[in-house]
Amino acid sequence: MNNNTIQTIDFNMLGKNNNSTAINDVLSNLFVYLIHQDNLEVGQKGTFLKVLAEKNLPMLDMAKQFAIHLINNFSDEVVQELSAIQTKGLGFENMLNNEELVDFVEMELVDPTATYRKWEFGKFAIEHFINDINNTELEKIKGDKEIGTKEFLDLFTSNLDTTATKLDDHEKLLLIVAVRHKLSENKLNIATYDVVGSSVQRNLLGMSLRMDVLKNSLRESLSLTIKNQNRKGPKR
Known part of the structure; x- marks a missing residue:
């Protein structure tokens, strides 16, 4: 996703089989950032976000694809939880400001990937x-x-x-x-x-x-x- 473009996403339209590019982009980018942030120095995090937004790098792309794999297999209960998250004008630039969404991605994507998956x-x-x-x-x-x-x-x-x-x-x-x-x-x-x-x-x-x-x-x-x-x- 181009970081100069903010797409408005209505999570209330999300269904279990909905493969919306906008939704997948935000969730997968957030997943990649969160799963790798603890391995970066404080001064590197801004650069990593910029790279994530502007470049298609092999292992970052792989991690995004893995996130989408998990997203596409969310249970109905998890989908409903995601749909209940309030969002306004959500896009790459402000995805880290949505604490509810960050907590959701950490719990449903990052934690499983760092443990049993x-x-x-x-x-x-x-x-x-x-x-x-x-x-x-x-x-x-x-x-x-x-x-x-x-x-x-x-x-x-x-x-x-x-x-x-x-x-x-x-x-x-x-x-x-x-x-x-x-x-x-x-x-x-x-x-x-x-x-x-x-x-x-x-x-x-x-x-x-x-x-x-x-x-x-x-x-x-x-x-x-x-x-x-x-x-x-x-x-x-």
């Missing part, structure tokens, strides 16, 4: 990252019975340290779990996705800004790993 957020982030890459080599390893999973992952992890750009631990975690996700055919345990969910929430903006670096590092390390694996021949 954290693993779901982590898996959502991994799948969003993978789908955005569309790498043929990443697809090649999916379900390949000739690949020894532990050996392949160990080699991939080692190769991450040789990529052109140095990666932080949380960035390596995202890439390693992305490959594990593919190798396991989307069947990792909840604890693994939960760890990723925590990491992404803490590093939402940084990962967005370094997305090209992360993609290039994954491609580089994956390509090298596959070449080394092929030199050894099929696993027996």
